[in-house]
Amino acid sequence: xxxxxxxxxxxxxxxxxxxxxxxxxxxxxxxxxxxxxxxxxxxxxxxxxxxxxxxxxxxxxxxxxxxxxxxxxxxxxxxxxxxxxxxxxxxxxxxxxxxxxxxxxxxxxxxxxxxxxxxxxxxxxxxxxxxxxxxxxxxxxxxxxxxxxxxxxxxxxxxxxxxxxxxxxxxxxxxxxxxxxxxxxxxxxxxxxxxxxxxxxxxxxxxxxxxxxxxxxxxxxxxxxxxxxxxxxxxxxxxxxxxxxxxxxxxxxxxxxxxxxxxxxxxxxxxxxxxxxxxxxxxxxxxxxxxxxxxxxxx
Amino acid sequence: xxxxxxxxxxxxxxxxxxxxxxxxxxxxxxxxxxxxxxxxxxxxxxxxxxxxxxxxxxxxxxxxxxxxxxxxxxxxxxxxxxxxxxxxxxxxxxxxxxxxxxxxxxxxxxxxxxxxxxxxxxxxxxxxxxxxxxxxxxxxxxxxxxxxxxxxxxxxxxxxxxxxxxxxxxxxxxxxxxxxxxxxxxxxxxxxxxxxxxxxxxxxxxxxxxxxxxxxxxxxxxxxxxxxxxxxxxxxxxxxxxxxxxxxxxxxxxxxxxxxxxxxxxxxxxxxxxxxxxxxxxxxxxxxxxxxxxxxxxxxxxxxxxxxxxxxxxxxxxxxxxxxxxxxxxxxxxxxxxxxxxxxxxxxxxxxxxxxxxxxxxxxxxxxxxxxxxxxxxxxxxxxxxxxxxxxxxxxxxxxxxxxx
Numbered sequence: 001x002x003x004x005x006x007x008x009x010x011x012x013x014x015x016x017x018x019x020x021x022x023x024x025x026x027x028x029x030x031x032x033x034x035x036x037x038x039x040x041x042x043x044x045x046x047x048x049x050x051x052x053x054x055x056x057x058x059x060x061x062x063x064x065x066x067x068x069x070x071x072x073x074x075x076x077x078x079x080x081x082x083x084x085x086x087x088x089x090x091x092x093x094x095x096x097x098x099x100x101x102x103x104x105x106x107x108x109x110x111x112x113x114x115x116x117x118x119x120x121x122x123x124x125x126x127x128x129x130x131x132x133x134x135x136x137x138x139x140x141x142x143x144x145x146x147x148x149x150x151x152x153x154x155x156x157x158x159x160x161x162x163x164x165x166x167x168x169x170x171x172x173x174x175x176x177x178x179x180x181x182x183x184x185x186x187x188x189x190x191x192x193x194x195x196x197x198x199x200x201x202x203x204x205x206x207x208x209x210x211x212x213x214x215x216x217x218x219x220x221x222x223x224x225x226x227x228x229x230x231x232x233x234x235x236x237x238x239x240x241x242x243x244x245x246x247x248x249x250x251x252x253x254x255x256x257x258x259x260x261x262x263x264x265x266x267x268x269x270x271x272x273x274x275x276x277x278x279x280x281x282x283x284x285x286x287x288x289x290x291x292x293x294x295x296x297x298x299x
Numbered sequence: 300x301x302x303x304x305x306x307x308x309x310x311x312x313x314x315x316x317x318x319x320x321x322x323x324x325x326x327x328x329x330x331x332x333x334x335x336x337x338x339x340x341x342x343x344x345x346x347x348x349x350x351x352x353x354x355x356x357x358x359x360x361x362x363x364x365x366x367x368x369x370x371x372x373x374x375x376x377x378x379x380x381x382x383x384x385x386x387x388x389x390x391x392x393x394x395x396x397x398x399x400x401x402x403x404x405x406x407x408x409x410x411x412x413x414x415x416x417x418x419x420x421x422x423x424x425x426x427x428x429x430x431x432x433x434x435x436x437x438x439x440x441x442x443x444x445x446x447x448x449x450x451x452x453x454x455x456x457x458x459x460x461x462x463x464x465x466x467x468x469x470x471x472x473x474x475x476x477x478x479x480x481x482x483x484x485x486x487x488x489x490x491x492x493x494x495x496x497x498x499x500x501x502x503x504x505x506x507x508x509x510x511x512x513x514x515x516x517x518x519x520x521x522x523x524x525x526x527x528x529x530x531x532x533x534x535x536x537x538x539x540x541x542x543x544x545x546x547x548x549x550x551x552x553x554x555x556x557x558x559x560x561x562x563x564x565x566x567x568x569x570x571x572x573x574x575x576x577x578x579x580x581x582x583x584x585x586x587x588x589x590x591x592x593x594x595x596x597x598x599x600x601x602x603x604x605x606x607x608x609x610x611x612x613x614x615x616x617x618x619x620x621x622x623x624x625x626x627x628x629x630x631x632x633x634x635x636x637x638x639x640x641x642x643x644x645x646x647x648x649x650x651x652x653x654x655x656x657x658x659x660x661x662x663x664x665x666x667x668x669x670x671x672x673x674x675x676x677x678x679x680x681x682x683x684x685x686x687x688x689x690x691x692x693x694x695x696x697x698x699x700x701x702x703x704x
Contacts (some may be wrong), residue, residue, distance in 0.1 A: 215513065
């Protein structure tokens, strides 16, 4: 039991990364009932663009910490643009045609294109992201944690909270919520729902890009980094519920912590299994997710 | 028979045998295929290997070529993907008509591709890939001859060296094995466990992780909890760096000893100071311990305008593989695949290479040029690989030659 707190902390860090990406899935699903299956690649691109910016800023003489802070807003904007591109190229047409599967194929295809783009621009080697914070761990009792890991937890929560507040308080956010509740009615009330959907895609990719630059300093940056994370986050979104912001946080923590606990107490060879069993259980007994609202579709 | 008919007959025979018409002329270059990953996760090894090969080819061509003909390299990027490797091998054999192929970094690509050479009776010299199976894919009773050669240290040698270094030389008693879930990692883990058991030691923990895993806390904690005093690894650069970083994060420091991938730039650069002290078997360390090595390092640095070679082992083995092949072609007096294979299996010329001096390196039964006494342990120190035990490379020990037998 000596290592239990350490395992929970490590699981929390990875869980928060899953949660931020899953939060992105949830944003677009709420407004348009579609998902960006290229979410992992949005994360990759965000991290790589962030890396190039950090390199450039550091070559101008900024320290790693300042370079990171200055790079953040630019990467968030880049993420938003990238998300808007995905929506306009991949999703809008499919929704217009009322195509059930068109957006699935289109977002997967765009994801592959983005990955190839990243491979050609940044190569396929894993690159080291300069850490904005000291890399020596802090010790709290029996727990050791890197400053960057603390920043991940705080940053992830702050970003999700900011988006939730924006949706609940601002007038534009109300349009988002209205579209999420009933797209047709919102359209009749004069809300430009297609713009709202574009915006939700922009926010979704922004969340992914943010997750990318958060996780990059504690792992490695490369064209392949998003694939596994994107998939895990998808499981988190299903477990937590695609209609609940709180759900993805709980789902992320659940998956992250079970993974490290099973890895330690049972076997590292089966680390991934319990999370997937959890996914199957949720799908069988509460398909809308642990925190999801069951939707009744009236025909 | 008039001239037209001769030309026609020649053209027909060309079509039938699939050999390019031009190879009939003596002054034409000898085409040698080169297959390796020049982009992607293993590209630091692939590019170093290619650069070593190119260096040797330039030297040979400057000295007049082989059989009076220059060598022409046909380079193809196999992207470390089995299916691309297969395409490349077919292109090199059928379209380019190469007389032999050098290369392969990835065991999987090598195993998938080289059957085409075996069928076409064209020799392959694997100069980097380490899978034990590589030279044993086409064993004797079922195949008349084996066209697959290697001048890299196979995993069976490496795992044995790792076990002996950890247990015998350094006296560790409780090794933990950390390996990735790929073929490379899992086959290596099996080899390592076997090598440990011959020293009557059982690993206290055997942990696994996936390529791309971001968190190694559980694996490292399990090894720590089991009381491991050394960690033996079989994985590739990025995940090895994650292990070193996780150990540093958890404030636990035991030595890392593992396969030669611990010398990959992606490990050394991304683990930074956390990777210092990691040890791995190396056939070549960037240190001028013999005149040949000194000349090779200087030539490489001048040709590619760098100080640190990205993967010195790959570069040296790539360089040596060209000289081995050139010697065989010279001895065969011909570019026919069968004759080159026969010459390789009974190479009379002593080939002075960077890794070792090759004196009858191959025989019909043994296609491995590197024997267990050749590699020495390297140690990561300040972003470079240096000899772990300098005495291993001093004086008479510097040049280690495969024992006759």
